Amino acid sequence: MRADLTVTIGQASAAGRKEANQDFHGALVPSQPALGLKGIAVALADGISSSAVGALASETAVKSFLSDYYATPDTWSVKSSAQRVIAATNSWLYAQTRRGLNPHDADKGYVTTFSALVLKARTAHLFHVGDARICRVAGRSLEQLTEDHRVVVSAAESYLGRALGAGGHVEIDYHAVSVEAGDVFVLTTDGIHEHVRARDVAAMIAAAGDDLDGAARAIVETAHEAGSADNLTVQIVRLNSVPEGEPADLLGGVEGLDPAPLLDPPAEFDGYRLLRTLHSGPRSRVYLAIDAETGDRVALKVLSLDLRDDPAQRKRFALEEWIARRIDSPHVLKAHPQTRRRSHLYTVMRYVEGQTLTQWMRDHAAPELEAVRGLIEQLAKGVQAFHRREMVHQDLRPDNVLIDKAGTVQVIDFGATKVAGVVEGDPRIDAAEILGTVQYTAPECFLGAPSTASSDIFSVGVIAYQMLTGRLPYGDRVPRALTRAAQRKLRYASARGVRPLLPVWVDGALRKAVHPNPARRYQALSEFVHDLRHPNPAFTETRRASLLERDPLLFWRLLSLVLGLIVLVLAGILIAQPPR
Structure with a gap:
């Protein structure tokens, strides 16, 4: 039986010797699938005592975090989700101070400390x-895991160096940190840890046993x-159990269903009427089908026989439709609405009548630059929709780009997509092997580096280059460059070698998009798209490309010949010298 993440929480708060309690605290333990996707959140805040609205600031900080964190996209990582929520809360608190009676006095504003612990899978995020x-x-x-942001002026004077609401940016x-069952975390305000020794806190927790409220x-x-x-x-938060081995279901249990059988159309299956096979490959088979309930035409995909016994492959297969339901873009294929319970594991996507980019390129061997720009701009919008949700497609290639009859580009096939929020809950999904098609895979992935948004930018650049030239910018050399040294020797083949009339600045944009070093690549697809349409001064230099750029093999042969001649001349000189 698979173990969920379970905890015991003890809490206590008091005004102490003050008239009002400006501290605020809270915790939220959700049920599945939010437990696997978002984890357990515990938060504590301490409003500054000099402000009459300090209590409101601390309450706002904790309540906002515990509600808004769970409202962030399931695809985001814990770090991204929490930091964006905290930053938004900081902006709101700061704005309230600026609207108040003392807009320039932080000591009388909506200012509070804030600390949060998010437990997800086998990791604690602080x-x-x-x-x-x-x-x-x-x-x-x-063991203290956080740093006190307090500036000490003297033994009698100190002040907060950082706090929520103190400025427009925080x-x-x-x-x-990694966690194990039995770990105990303790969150305290300064009224506690400045007056109770750490060893006494640990002793009281140990003595309380399961009564953590009593210990608090x-x-x-x-x-x-x-x-x-x-x-x-x-x-006080004690971890009773953490996921071990097969983690708890992140996708609501769908991947636990038996894979759908392979069928021979025409056939009836689970309320769908299968008409014909659209595609049959090593990973899946896709049918054109009609939803008997709605009459809509759909693409129904089932897992191939070879992958059915692999739990990771089943989870990745189930993830495709899960991803499609979390992206709202006209340039990403949408999932068909699910209105009834399924008997087997399969995916149902909207059927789009059109052609793949591969087919389009066959029909347009020498396309106009403007046509390529238009398609790449649409493709970029689809890919950006993934990146905004902290997802990397990982298998961008012409076969996975669909163009419908109206000319709208849609990204399809999410079987290799990496989802930050899901990988945190089940790291096995982020497989070490390359999941994409090697001709379009970024060089860093062949060195074992994790794929990033920059890797997708490389793939889009290769697609644009291929659309314009019919070739690949590095031929077949990228998959064979398995060391950093080998990748440094990769030489871009200018697109102008195939299309001499192509503007030099367009070739420069392509070169940058597919640079072997991700640090020298575009950092955003919008920059690449802009440079395809607007001359970038950095690429408008009209110098003739060097021999190394135009023909690397000839360059190295000539260099070897020159070095060989130098060696022969030096050897001749040495031989001609009379012995001493």
């Missing part, structure tokens, strides 16, 4: 700003008795 603390029980004491500390109350009472004049808040 987000922190201010002087609260997140610690982990280590033996008989505590720097958020982020840290991730005991820690608060100890701090009060020790003379703390501040508000007192502590949260």
